[in-house]
Amino acid sequence: GAGVSQSPRYKVAKRGQDVALRCDPISGHVSLFWYQQALGQGPEFLTYFQNEAQLDKSGLPSDRFFAERPEGSVSTLKIQRTQQEDSAVYLCASSLRQGETDTQYFGPGTRLTVL
Amino acid sequence: TQLLEQSPQFLSIQEGENLTVYCNSSSVFSSLQWYRQEPGEGPVLLVTVVTGGEVKKLKRLTFQFGDARKDSSLHITAAQPGDTGLYLCAGEEQTGANNLFFGTGTRLTVIP
Numbered sequence: 001g002a003g004v005s006q007s008p009r010y011k012v013a014k015r016g017q018d019v020a021l022r023c024d025p026i027s028g029h030v031s032l033f034w035y036q037q038a039l040g041q042g043p044e045f046l047t048y049f050q051n052e053a054q055l056d057k058s059g060l061p062s063d064r065f066f067a068e069r070p071e072g073s074v075s076t077l078k079i080q081r082t083q084q085e086d087s088a089v090y091l092c093a094s095s096l097r098q099g100e101t102d103t104q105y106f107g108p109g110t111r112l113t114v115l
Numbered sequence: 116t117q118l119l120e121q122s123p124q125f126l127s128i129q130e131g132e133n134l135t136v137y138c139n140s141s142s143v144f145s146s147l148q149w150y151r152q153e154p155g156e157g158p159v160l161l162v163t164v165v166t167g168g169e170v171k172k173l174k175r176l177t178f179q180f181g182d183a184r185k186d187s188s189l190h191i192t193a194a195q196p197g198d199t200g201l202y203l204c205a206g207e208e209q210t211g212a213n214n215l216f217f218g219t220g221t222r223l224t225v226i227p
Contacts, residue, residue: 004157033214042119042203042217043158056214091157104215106157 002026004107006092012113013082021077021110025094032075033104034067035091043091049075082114118142119204119218127224128194136189136221138204144216145209147180147187152201152220194225 005024013019025032031050035043036059045059051072060067064082069075079086089111093104119140128134138147146165150158162171164180164187171178175198177190187204201222205215 035217040220042121042205042220043215044217045214048214059214093157103160103163106159108156 004092004094004105006090006107006110008110009108010111010113012115014115015084016081018078018080019082019112021079021090021112023075023077023092023094023107025073025075025092026096026105027073028096029094029105030097031095031102031104032069033093033095034075034077035093036061037089037091037109039088046077046090079112082112084114087112087114118216119206121202121204121218121221123221124219125222125224127226130195130225130227131193134191134194134223136191136202136223138187138189138218140185140206142206142208142216143184144206145184146207147184148205148207148215149178149187149189150203150205152203158203158205191223194223196225196227199223199225 007022011019033048034046036046037043047060047067048056049069052069064080066078089109091106091109093106095102095104119138122137146163148163149161151161152158162178164178167182167184169180175192179188201220203220204218
């Protein structure tokens with residue numbers, strides 16, 4: 001079956017532009033996660049959804065970052081007024097359920113480069 | 116902030132050699148996972164360890180969770196070029212927590 005997909009795969013933005021990154025989770029997966037992975041580093045948690053509810057956004061680095069999942073399936077991560085330090089790979093992951101250790105399935109990521 | 120430190124950061128070995136990667140923290144984790152990530156792809160789960168002292172084997176890979184659930188190791192026997200990739204450990208601080216804390220990563224290259 002289809003895994004987690006993300007689009008676009010690559011995005012180049014000029015500093016100050018707004019960007020929107022899309023994540024299509026595995027169908028039926030309740031939980032959705034966004035992570036940021038800087039070059040040469042491990043992923044860092046940004047935010048978490050259970051269905052349409054954003055239950056944890058403690059990892060969002062600033063108020064320029066905003067995520068939504070209005071119908072409990074597709075999610076969008078929006079970054080306003082992009083800065084060079086926002087350059088990274090943004091990974092989306094989904095899992096079937098919440099409340100116990102559960103496998104997170106990751107998408108291929110969107111590589112954002114801010115010039 | 117990275118709670119999990121991995122060592123070594125880079126490792127280049129010849130095919131057929133053995134290697135061990137370490138994942139250490141001062142925090143206690145309810146579970147610890149190991150992932151492998153290849154260029155242009157997301158991490159793929161290899162194993163989850165839950166119990167202190169637990170050992171799991173996956174073909175030539177052996178994973179161990181420390182007794183105090185603060186550290187873990189990954190041992191690969193007779194490495195093959197297909198083992199090349201970025202190995203990441205990730206900890207869950209409490210059961211059912213919403214996010215994983217990833218380690219700094221170990222980039223392994225196996226030379227044919």
